Every structure is written in C-alpha cells, then in structure tokens.
Amino acid sequence: MSNIRIMRHAFLVGIRDFQMFWTWRTWTFGWLARILTSAAIWVLMGRLTGSPQQLDYLLIGNAAVAGVGTFAIAAAVWDRWDGVYSLLIASPASLAPTTIGRMAIWIFHWLGSSAATFAMLILAFGWRPPLHGLLLAPVGVVLLSISTFCLSVFLGALAGAVPALRNILINLLTTAIIAFCGVSVPVSFWPSPVQWIAAALPCTHGVAAIRLMMADGSATAILSELGQEIAVAAFWLVLALLAIDRMAERGRRDGSIEFG
Amino acid sequence: MPAVETRDLGRVYAGGVRALEGLSLSIERGEVRGLLGPNGAGKTTLVRILSTILLPSEGQAFVLGHDVVRDTAAVRAAIGIVFGGDKGLYPKLTARQTLDYWAALYRVPIEQTRRKVPALLDRVGLATRADDRVETYSRGMKQRLHLARGLIGDAKVLFLDEPTIGMDPIAARDFRALIGELRGEGRTILLTTHDMAEAEAVCDRVALIDHGRLLAVETPESLSRLVSQHERIDFEGDDQIVQAVQDLPGVVAVKPVLPTGFRVEVADADIVHSVLALLVEQGVTSVNTSRPSLEEVYVHVVGDRGLKV
Numbered sequence: 001m002s003n004i005r006i007m008r009h010a011f012l013v014g015i016r017d018f019q020m021f022w023t024w025r026t027w028t029f030g031w032l033a034r035i036l037t038s039a040a041i042w043v044l045m046g047r048l049t050g051s052p053q054q055l056d057y058l059l060i061g062n063a064a065v066a067g068v069g070t071f072a073i074a075a076a077v078w079d080r081w082d083g084v085y086s087l088l089i090a091s092p093a094s095l096a097p098t099t100i101g102r103m104a105i106w107i108f109h110w111l112g113s114s115a116a117t118f119a120m121l122i123l124a125f126g127w128r129p130p131l132h133g134l135l136l137a138p139v140g141v142v143l144l145s146i147s148t149f150c151l152s153v154f155l156g157a158l159a160g161a162v163p164a165l166r167n168i169l170i171n172l173l174t175t176a177i178i179a180f181c182g183v184s185v186p187v188s189f190w191p192s193p194v195q196w197i198a199a200a201l202p203c204t205h206g207v208a209a210i211r212l213m214m215a216d217g218s219a220t221a222i223l224s225e226l227g228q229e230i231a232v233a234a235f236w237l238v239l240a241l242l243a244i245d246r247m248a249e250r251g252r253r254d255g256s257i258e259f260g
Numbered sequence: 261m262p263a264v265e266t267r268d269l270g271r272v273y274a275g276g277v278r279a280l281e282g283l284s285l286s287i288e289r290g291e292v293r294g295l296l297g298p299n300g301a302g303k304t305t306l307v308r309i310l311s312t313i314l315l316p317s318e319g320q321a322f323v324l325g326h327d328v329v330r331d332t333a334a335v336r337a338a339i340g341i342v343f344g345g346d347k348g349l350y351p352k353l354t355a356r357q358t359l360d361y362w363a364a365l366y367r368v369p370i371e372q373t374r375r376k377v378p379a380l381l382d383r384v385g386l387a388t389r390a391d392d393r394v395e396t397y398s399r400g401m402k403q404r405l406h407l408a409r410g411l412i413g414d415a416k417v418l419f420l421d422e423p424t425i426g427m428d429p430i431a432a433r434d435f436r437a438l439i440g441e442l443r444g445e446g447r448t449i450l451l452t453t454h455d456m457a458e459a460e461a462v463c464d465r466v467a468l469i470d471h472g473r474l475l476a477v478e479t480p481e482s483l484s485r486l487v488s489q490h491e492r493i494d495f496e497g498d499d500q501i502v503q504a505v506q507d508l509p510g511v512v513a514v515k516p517v518l519p520t521g522f523r524v525e526v527a528d529a530d531i532v533h534s535v536l537a538l539l540v541e542q543g544v545t546s547v548n549t550s551r552p553s554l555e556e557v558y559v560h561v562v563g564d565r566g567l568k569v
Contacts, residue, residue, distance in 0.1 A: 002364065002367055005364045005370070006361075006364045006365060008364075009357070009360060009361035009364050010361070012353070012357060012361075013350050013352070013353065013361070016350070016352035016353060017352075019352070020352060082347065082348070082349070082350055082351070083345075083346075083347025083348040083349075084347075084348055084349070084350065086308075086311070086313045086341075087341060087348055087409075088365070089312070089313050090311045090312055090313050090336055090339070090341055091336060091362070091365040091366060091413075092333060092336045092337045092365070092366055092367060092413070093364075093365045093366075093367070098365070251313075252312070252313060252314055252315045253315050254274065255271075255273050255274070255314055257308070257313045257314065258308075259304060259307075259308065259313075259341075259343045259347075259348075259421055260343055260344075260345050260347035260348055
C-alpha cells in the first residue's frame with residue numbers, strides 16, 4: 001500500500017516531466033507529426049512493394065509500436081539531475097516505486113502515439129483493417145507497452161548507475177524493437193539465436209498477437225502470444241526490481257552517489 | 261549511547277584517493293556539532309557515509325547505535341539530510357506536493373501527513389506559498405523547504421551539508437534561527453560549513469578536519485583559546501618602536517596592518533605584558549589586544565600544523 005502511495009506521488013513528478021517536454025500543441029503538432037511522418041513512409045514503402053499483405057504487415061507493426069520505448073529510460077536518470085537521487089536512496093523506502101512511478105507516464109505517451117497512428121492510417125491513408133481486429137488491438141498495444149516499460153525500467157536502473165550509458169541504451173532498445181521484434185521485418189527472417197533473443201524482448205509477442213487479431217487468428221493462438229508477452233513483461237519487471245536497489249548498492253560502494 | 265559515533269573510519273575512492281583516514285568521532289544526543297574544513301577535507305564524505313549513501317572502506321560508523329552498513333534501514337528511518345544549493349527538490353512540484361511525497365517515502369501515515377505538512381510549511385514560513393511551484397522560490401525559500409523535507413520523517417539526527425551556501429545574510433540568519441529551534445527540540449545536528457560565524461553562532465562544539473583526519477574537537481571558545489598563545493596586540497607607532505618590539509624575547513612577528521598600524525604576534529600570553537609595557541614606555545597611546553576569531557583558529561589549525569592539535 002505504501003509503495004502504491006509512493007508511486008502515485010512519483011507519477012505526479014512524471015506528469016510534470018511530461019509537461020516540461022510537451023504541451024498538447026507541441027505533442028500534437030510536433031511529436032505526432034514526427035510519428036505520423038514515419039508511418040506515412042512505411043505506407044509508401046508498402047505501396048511500392050505492390051503487395052497488400054506486405055503493406056498490412058508494415059502498417060500493423062509500425063502502428064502498434066509507434067513511439068514505444070522513447071523517453072522512459074531517460075526519465076530514469078532525471079532523479080540524479082534533480083539532485084534527489086541521494087535523498088531517495090537515503091530514505092526508508094525502496095528506490096523501485098519512485099523510479100517506476102516517475103517513468104510510468106511514458107506508457108501513456110506510447111499508447112497515445114500508437115492510437116493516433118492507427119487513427120491516421122485509417123483516416124488519411126484509407127487503410128481498412130477488420131473491425132474486430134481493430135477493437136482487440138488495444139489489448140495487444142497495452143501489453144507490449146507495459147512489457148517495453150518493464151525492460152525500460154531495467155535498462156533505466158543500469159542508466160541510473162552509469163548515466164553515460166543512457167543514450168546508448170535508449171537507442172539499443174528502440175533499434176532492437178524495430179529490427180528484431182517483428183515490427184517491419186518478420187522474426188523468422190533472422191538467424192535462430194536472434195529469434196531466441198527476440199522471443200525474450202518486449203513487443204515480439206504483442207505485435208504477433210495483433211497481427212493474428214487482424215487476420216482472424218484463432219483465439220488460442222492470440223491468447224498464447226498475449227500470455228507470452230505478459231511473461232516477457234514479468235521477466236523484465238523482476239530483473240528491474242532486482243537491479244534498481246542493486247545499482248544503488250553499487251553506487252554506495254563506488255562512491256558515485258553525490259549530494260545534489 | 262552517542263547519537264553519532266565513528267571508529268577509525270576511512271574511505272578510499274577509486275584511484276587510491278583517500279578521503280577519510282582513521283576518523284573517530286562521537287556526537288552526543290541533542291548536540292549541534294559543526295564540521296569545519298577546507299574543500300576536500302573529507303566533510304561531505306563523512307556525512308555521506310553517515311547518511312548511508314556511501315560505504316566506508318574501513319572502520320565503523322553508528323547513528324543512534326545502528327551500524328550504517330548493516331542496519332541501514334534503521335539509520336535511514338532516523339535521519340534527515342539537508343544540503344545547500346538549488347538541487348534536491350523537484351522544481352515543478354509545489355512545496356505541499358514535495359512534502360506529501362517525502363512523507364510517503366518516510367512512511368508517515370496519511371492522516372498524520374495531513375496535519376504535519378501544513379504545520380511544517382507554517383514553521384518554515386512557506387505556508388502562504390505552499391501551492392506555488394518550487395522553481396518560483398528564492399534560494400532561501402528552497403533551503404527552508406529542504407529543511408522541512410528533512411524533518412518530515414521526524415528525524416532524530418539531522419545532517420546539514422553547507423545548508424546556507426549561497427543564501428543572502430538575512431535568509432541565512434533566519435535559517436540559523438531555525439537550527440536553534442531544532443536544537444531546543446533535542447535533535448542532534450551535524451552541520452558542515454565553511455562559515456565560521458555560522459559555526460560560532462549555532463554549534464555546541466566544532467570538529468576541524470583536514471585531509472580526512474580529525475584535527476580538533478572543541479567548543480568554539482576553546483578553539484579560540486588554542487591559539488591564545490598567538491594573542492595579538494595592535495598599535496600605531498613608528499619604525500623605531502617596531503624595531504624595539506621585535507627585539508623583545510617571545511615576539512613572533514610584527515606585521516603592518518592597514519591603514520597605519522602594526523600587529524604584534526607573541527608566542528605566549530605572558531609576553532603580552534612585556535609588549536604592552538614597552539609600548540606605554542615608548543609613548544604609544546593607541547593599543548588594542550584581541551582574541552582570535554574562529555576563522556583565525558581555522559586558518560592556524562589547518563594551515564599551521566605547528567600547533568599541537
């Protein structure tokens with residue numbers, strides 16, 4: 001209960017972070033314009049291939065993960081920038097609820113980005129996915145966003161300990177999602193070791209589930225993919241929870257936790 | 261049981277840089293202890309170890325009897341940390357939201373938080389600005405909010421790391437008054453500072469450290485007495501008188517001081533009488549003897565290891 005209370009307060013800090021980056025105008029006309037431009041490029045590439053199946057493949061994948069993975073890892077080190085990291089460590093509470101609470105706002109950023117991309121593809125590019133698939137897709141998007149968030153928390157813990165890694169980790173995450181998780185390139189395209197890694201990464205099963213939803217896949221197959229996405233989320237969340245306080249302990253040992 | 265105790269405490273950073281060495285210190289409950297030393301002396305390293313954000317390389321440290329390495333949770337529940345500067349607050353939150361958040365972190369029950377937050381804001385003079393964002397506050401207001409944050413968990417031991425740095429004199433004076441109130445409540449305070457006047461004003465005892473070692477622990481008055489043998493006599497006179505004074509046994513130095521005077525430093529308080537007698541004999545009418553300030557003690561002890569401390 002007390003951790004939820006802490007997360008609620010930390011989430012407010014996250015909202016303020018978000019407001020520092022975006023107003024509704026800059027989010028709509030800046031961020032969304034960028035995301036939608038990317039989506040438009042995928043549409044054009046899909047049309048150039050001349051294959052409706054490939055076009056659908058690109059649209060579903062890229063709309064599902066639009067914006068996913070951005071900002072959250074960066075948010076993990078903002079406690080250091082604000083000079084509160086040492087105070088949080090020296091408080092009686094675990095660092096986990098504060099870190100998770102502050103980062104969580106970006107899940108909503110991802111969900112909004114994905115929803116807007118689906119909407120634009122339908123409204124502006126005449127894409128007509130099956131209605132039942134479209135109604136079910138948010139479940140997959142929510143799950144893949146949550147699992148990406150869990151991995152982001154883990155990577156954020158690493159970035160919190162070694163802030164110089166922050167940008168590298170952000171780029172690794174977003175590149176891995178786009179390249180290996182079945183967003184634009186089928187997972188089966190990659191060699192087996194890469195496929196194994198992809199199976200443990202967020203988005204892979206979520207995107208696969210959304211594709212099945214859009215293609216009248218069996219309920220069993222859809223639930224299986226969603227279940228695997230949940231398992232991936234749980235795996236990274238456990239690692240994240242273990243990592244957050246361990247990274248703080250590492251900082252106590254190496255002297256990297258400063259006042260202010 | 262002392263509020264804070266260290267035994268042969270040492271800390272070596274990566275690259276072999278030694279920040280603390282064999283530091284043993286004891287701070288009684290309810291005491292306000294100043295920690296003075298030049299930059300790099302090890303003051304902040306000591307406070308970081310006591311605050312549980314840094315592990316010692318050797319030795320032990322206890323807060324209210326709890327080992328800072330093994331009983332970390334108990335130490336964290338008992339301490340409050342306040343440091344100077346603009347950092348350590350969420351600039352986009354209001355003061356009320358800030359204290360609500362820290363109350364949650366210190367597991368203050370919600371009902372108690374509802375009473376405590378307004379009371380603390382009132383105490384530090386921020387009640388009327390409680391719902392303004394911290395980024396709109398002056399340095400002094402931020403520092404008072406820092407102190408309120410440090411008190412939200414009802415800390416028995418407070419670590420104040422240069423809390424008045426950058427504050428204007430009025431704000432610093434008000435802040436020191438708050439520290440005085442906290443002492444009245446029986447809280448133990450460890451205050452690191454460069455400000456000698458601050459240490460003299462609020463501290464029961466002062467510890468001088470340099471190169472990670474403890475040099476002296478005294479009351480501000482006792483520290484002044486440490487250099488009483490360097491008692492000084494200021495006078496106005498000519499070069500002939502200066503030469504006569506210099507020839508007296510026990511006179512360490514005679515230095516010009518602006519605008520027209522000279523300062524005599526003697527090696528022993530007993531010499532003062534001889535110097536005064538000579539000056540009167542020479543017809544000098546403007547003479548002044550004075551005790552050293554804590555600042556001068558600091559310079560002597562840290563800068564002149566010839567003193568036996």
